[in-house]
Amino acid sequence: MALETRLAARVGGPVCGVDEAGRGPWAGPVSAGAVILSADHLPPGIDDSKALTAARREVLAVEIKRCAVAWGVGFASVEEIETLNILQATGLAMRRAIEALAVQPRAALVDGNYRFSLPCDVETAVGGDGLSLSIAAASILAKTARDQVMIEMDAIYPGYGFAGHKGYNAPVHSAALKAMGPCAIHRRNWSPIRALLEA
Template identity: 45%
Template sequence: MTIKQIEQSIEGLDLDKALEKLYCFKDEFGDKVDKIIEKYEKKKLKYEKELNRYLGMCIYEKEAYQRGYKMIAGIDEAGRGPLAGPVVAAAVILPQDVFIEGLNDSKKLSETQREKLFDVINDKALGVGIGIVDEKQIDQINILNATKVAMKLAVCNLKIAPDILFIDSLRLDDINIVQNPIIKGDAKSVSIAAASIIAKVTRDRILKEMDAKYPMYGFSKHKGYGTGEHIEAIKKYGICPIHRVSFTKNFVV
């Protein structure tokens, strides 16, 4: 067998089985397979490191399962700080013992990584709910209250009822479900991290659509945040219908 044929023969196998087969090939083909073995050993170390990181983000979930909770909904939002567009919240219920490689706080991921994980989460989750509160309601009730409304909507839009909520930092009023607010939860809980990705990607897609409608503001680049470019555009063109009046009044002449 050639090196290429050896590599083809282990494609699709999990790392342990691939290495087991490679060591069998070593008995037959000798040093010829050493580089492939080294490559797969590195892959295994990388995988184990990622798995351990992920398991470290499952501590809150593990404790909740041990206490008898079965449907844990992680909740997070995107868009509290921008000058334009809605605040978007997501609620995600993951299966127990699921491993989603690369899952992390959305702020620690690139746009490409978030987009890929968005599809994986939607595919593997038991339930995903989205809540959106637009800029007009944000101006009416303030961003904190709007965030809480979006989070409640996200919970209501879950197809499966959760029995406990893991929320990034906040506590929701008037909701009859056990809550566990976790400070910096998007970096500590896989459920909240998953919600942070769903919320961020959903909101970014909305702002990209708005960029086509209001191209002078550059929404596809900054997603409504107060960059220098965005503030200069507001000063030049004024605000558009998706700007938050309460956030932009200091920039409008």
């Protein structure tokens, strides 16, 4: 919590960690999580979501929501990704996650080096999901929320395997695209999808 503590002292108020999930997939929304943690009430085992199993992420997501001072999740849709571009859509998802917090932060500690326009001061941290528990917690909420959406999309758009690969590049996904073409949640401006449409 050292990064959060120093930043909170500097800005004079609460600091949330912010991270995204789903910038790279061929299909589905991009999501973001925002979490304000209390140094006195930390769920054990928080880590970068990519270092955890799906089952462990689910358990930790429940604990984070129970222990956090405030938490929020935001999404940007496929249509917004295509209209804005993925970077700006990611910023939109982050803004929505922060706006969903029950306690509004004075600053956001954001994973990476891009300074998004958010409703509070922004501090970036390269590799932040390995340096900040708040960012790691946000990454877990973003990932579990997006995974749930893609599982639901698998039932609506069967045959693509969304419940397994969550919209990312995978052999079963490529094969389904070749056999069936893209569906409504595919990012049609992504080069593999665009190539299929042009063919």
